[in-house]
Amino acid sequence: MAYTVKAVSDLAGVSIRTLHHYDAIGLVRPRERTEAGYRLYGRSDLERLQQVLFFKELGFGLEEIREILDRPDFDRRRALLDHHELLTHRKDRIERLIRAVERTLEGMEEGKTVEERVWFDGFDATQYEEEARQRWGHTAAYKESRERAAAYSQADWEAIGSEQTSILRDIASLADRDPADPEVLAAVGRMHRFINERFYTCSLEMFRGLGDLAVSDSRFTETYEKLRPGLPAFYKEAVAAYCARSRA
Amino acid sequence: MAYTVKAVSDLAGVSIRTLHHYDAIGLVRPRERTEAGYRLYGRSDLERLQQVLFFKELGFGLEEIREILDRPDFDRRRALLDHHELLTHRKDRIERLIRAVERTLEGMEEGKTVEERVWFDGFDATQYEEEARQRWGHTAAYKESRERAAAYSQADWEAIGSEQTSILRDIASLADRDPADPEVLAAVGRMHRFINERFYTCSLEMFRGLGDLAVSDSRFTETYEKLRPGLPAFYKEAVAAYCARSRA
DNA sequence: CCTTGACCCTCACGTAGCGTCAGGGTGTAG
DNA sequence: CTACACCCTGACGCTACGTGAGGGTCAAGG
Numbered sequence: 001m002a003y004t005v006k007a008v009s010d011l012a013g014v015s016i017r018t019l020h021h022y023d024a025i026g027l028v029r030p031r032e033r034t035e036a037g038y039r040l041y042g043r044s045d046l047e048r049l050q051q052v053l054f055f056k057e058l059g060f061g062l063e064e065i066r067e068i069l070d071r072p073d074f075d076r077r078r079a080l081l082d083h084h085e086l087l088t089h090r091k092d093r094i095e096r097l098i099r100a101v102e103r104t105l106e107g108m109e110e111g112k113t114v115e116e117r118v119w120f121d122g123f124d125a126t127q128y129e130e131e132a133r134q135r136w137g138h139t140a141a142y143k144e145s146r147e148r149a150a151a152y153s154q155a156d157w158e159a160i161g162s163e164q165t166s167i168l169r170d171i172a173s174l175a176d177r178d179p180a181d182p183e184v185l186a187a188v189g190r191m192h193r194f195i196n197e198r199f200y201t202c203s204l205e206m207f208r209g210l211g212d213l214a215v216s217d218s219r220f221t222e223t224y225e226k227l228r229p230g231l232p233a234f235y236k237e238a239v240a241a242y243c244a245r246s247r248a
Numbered sequence: 249m250a251y252t253v254k255a256v257s258d259l260a261g262v263s264i265r266t267l268h269h270y271d272a273i274g275l276v277r278p279r280e281r282t283e284a285g286y287r288l289y290g291r292s293d294l295e296r297l298q299q300v301l302f303f304k305e306l307g308f309g310l311e312e313i314r315e316i317l318d319r320p321d322f323d324r325r326r327a328l329l330d331h332h333e334l335l336t337h338r339k340d341r342i343e344r345l346i347r348a349v350e351r352t353l354e355g356m357e358e359g360k361t362v363e364e365r366v367w368f369d370g371f372d373a374t375q376y377e378e379e380a381r382q383r384w385g386h387t388a389a390y391k392e393s394r395e396r397a398a399a400y401s402q403a404d405w406e407a408i409g410s411e412q413t414s415i416l417r418d419i420a421s422l423a424d425r426d427p428a429d430p431e432v433l434a435a436v437g438r439m440h441r442f443i444n445e446r447f448y449t450c451s452l453e454m455f456r457g458l459g460d461l462a463v464s465d466s467r468f469t470e471t472y473e474k475l476r477p478g479l480p481a482f483y484k485e486a487v488a489a490y491c492a493r494s495r496a
Numbered sequence: 497c498c499t500t501g502a503c504c505c506t507c508a509c510g511t512a513g514c515g516t517c518a519g520g521g522t523g524t525a526g
Numbered sequence: 527c528t529a530c531a532c533c534c535t536g537a538c539g540c541t542a543c544g545t546g547a548g549g550g551t552c553a554a555g556g
Contacts, residue, residue, distance in 0.1 A: 004503075004504075005503085005504075006502090006503065006504085011364060011365055011368055012367075012368040012371060012372075013368060013371040013372020013373070013374070014371070014372075015543080015544080016503095016504090017542095017543060017544065017545085018542085018543065020505090020506090020543095021542070021543060034504090034551090036504070036505080036550075036551050036552085037504075037505055037506090037550085037551090038503085038504055038505075038551080038552095039504085039505090043364065046364050046367065047367075050352070050367045050368060053368070053371050054345075054349075057345065057371070061541070061542090062541080062542070063541090076356075077353065077356060080349050080352055080353050080356075081353070083349050084346060084349045084350065084353075087342055087345050087346045087349065088346060090342055091339060091342040091343065091346070094335055094338055094339040094342060095339065097302075097305065097335050098332060098335045098336060098339070101302075101328050101331050101332045101335065102332065104298070104328055105325065105328050105329070105332075108324075108325060108328075116259060116291065116294050117259055119260075119294065119295075119298045120259055120260040120261060120298060120301070123260060123261040123262070123301050123305070124260075124261020124262075125261070126261070252532075252533075253532085253533075253534095254531090254532065254533085263514080263515080264532095264533090265513095265514060265515065265516085266513085266514065268514095268534090268535090269513070269514060282522090282533090284521075284522055284523085284533070284534080285521085285522090285533075285534055285535090286522080286532085286533055286534080287533085287534090309512070309513090310512075310513075311512090
């Protein structure tokens with residue numbers, strides 16, 4: 001079954017001009033053209049368009065999307081699972097905006113002063129966009145680690161793997177303590193240094209974001225849960241405590 | 249309490265460049281400048297910025313936002329209530345996207361073919377943007393009715409009011425019937441013609457959207473409920489039936 | 497066959513809303 | 527004084543299309 005541009009436009013909710021543009025930049029090309037030059041899209045074209053639209057919805061630029069989709073190891077199913085998770089977080093953001101409205105109204109009704117900070121909760125979308133980019137390797141940090149990785153030998157990788165496992169094991173063994181316990185902080189600090197030395201320059205801000213990923217990214221969550229039940233949440237708290245102490 | 253650009257940027261989650269831009273176009277201006285030229289924002293500036301960000305979140309352009317905020321009768325509280333409702337609908341959209349992912353995955357897992365239409369549910373944002381514009385009078389139709397209204401006299405307005413009330417009353421009196429009942433359709437048709445004659449060129453598509461507003465916009469819902477409990481939903485169904493019949 | 501209307505094409509100008517950078521001033525703590 | 531964080535204005539550039547011009551294609555109906 002083939003679709004012309006109007007059919008695809010109606011189906012997908014994008015303009016014909018957008019489809020022309022995506023064809024022109026090689027992002028979503030129709031499988032064929034009629035003799036008259038009409039574009040005819042097939043099912044796999046629609047699959048790709050769907051992916052484009054999800055990535056776009058999550059804040060990626062078109063060139064970024066193209067790079068991701070063209071990876072030889074791109075896996076559609078894996079991507080959909082990711083989209084699902086990230087969209088859930090986007091929904092959280094809207095809920096935060098809704099609550100900001102409610103809090104603002106409360107402040108107006110009851111004559112009490114609500115902090116201005118409350119008014120703006122949810123507007124800053126960078127956290128969510130950063131999360132999406134972390135997942136797909138579109139951060140400056142990822143690029144830096146790629147460059148370093150290019151220089152690693154097999155032995156290097158084995159050493160890195162052992163070191164990382166060792167640190168995580170240590171943290172897991174301390175998971176019954178307070179996240180702010182000095183030994184916990186020391187172990188988390190080793191992780192921070194490990195990343196800085198082996199992968200990329202990792203600011204406290206970024207490290208804190210990685211801590212959050214332990215809870216919000218199912219790949220990390222699963223891995224950490226296998227090490228020890230409850231570890232994701234503990235790790236996040238421990239990283240947060242470490243970052244707060246290091247900043248002071 | 250005064251805030252400089254960095255403070256506002258951190259508070260509201262917008263860039264300093266954005267604040268410069270908003271000042272330059274007169275959208276959000278700081279209440280004063282220091283002798284060195286630093287911008288100092290006050291509470292009411294932040295209130296306005298909050299409104300700008302909500303409208304922007306809902307898809308309005310900056311010029312549109314300015315026009316709305318500068319109306320003498322702009323009411324902050326009324327606006328917040330609207331934002332609340334519209335954001336709830338935006339959340340619905342994200343939920344639709346999430347379900348589209350789920351349905352796509354189901355189709356892949358079970359080897360059954362899911363219609364391509366399902367893949368794209370939620371991507372078309374025009375419905376939501378149109379809804380927001382309807383509320384704030386930023387549609388071509390609204391502009392047309394404004395022009396016509398300029399030519400109406402007091403007597404015209406009275407006649408229009410009576411006519412509209414009469415039509416709505418008729419529809420309400422038929423609300424116990426099937427929405428596709430011929431008499432219902434005739435009454436709804438009178439409303440359609442009324443709008444075309446008195447306000448603006450109203451396509452079936454647009455009229456259908458107005459029917460939806462009876463349910464989704466609390467102002468219409470309240471008014472219609474007062475006429476008769478359950479009328480909003482009935483009206484929506486009746487308009488939908490009328491539009492379907494008229495298209496055939 | 498002609499007409500009409502919906503759909504298709506390419507080309508190309510223009511834009512909204514900033515991001516980024518250059519170059520230089522201001523305020524505060526050590 | 528130095529260093530650092532913050533501030534200013536000016537201005538180039540960019541992404542992702544929207545819009546319009548001008549013209550071809552397809553299919554149904556007269």
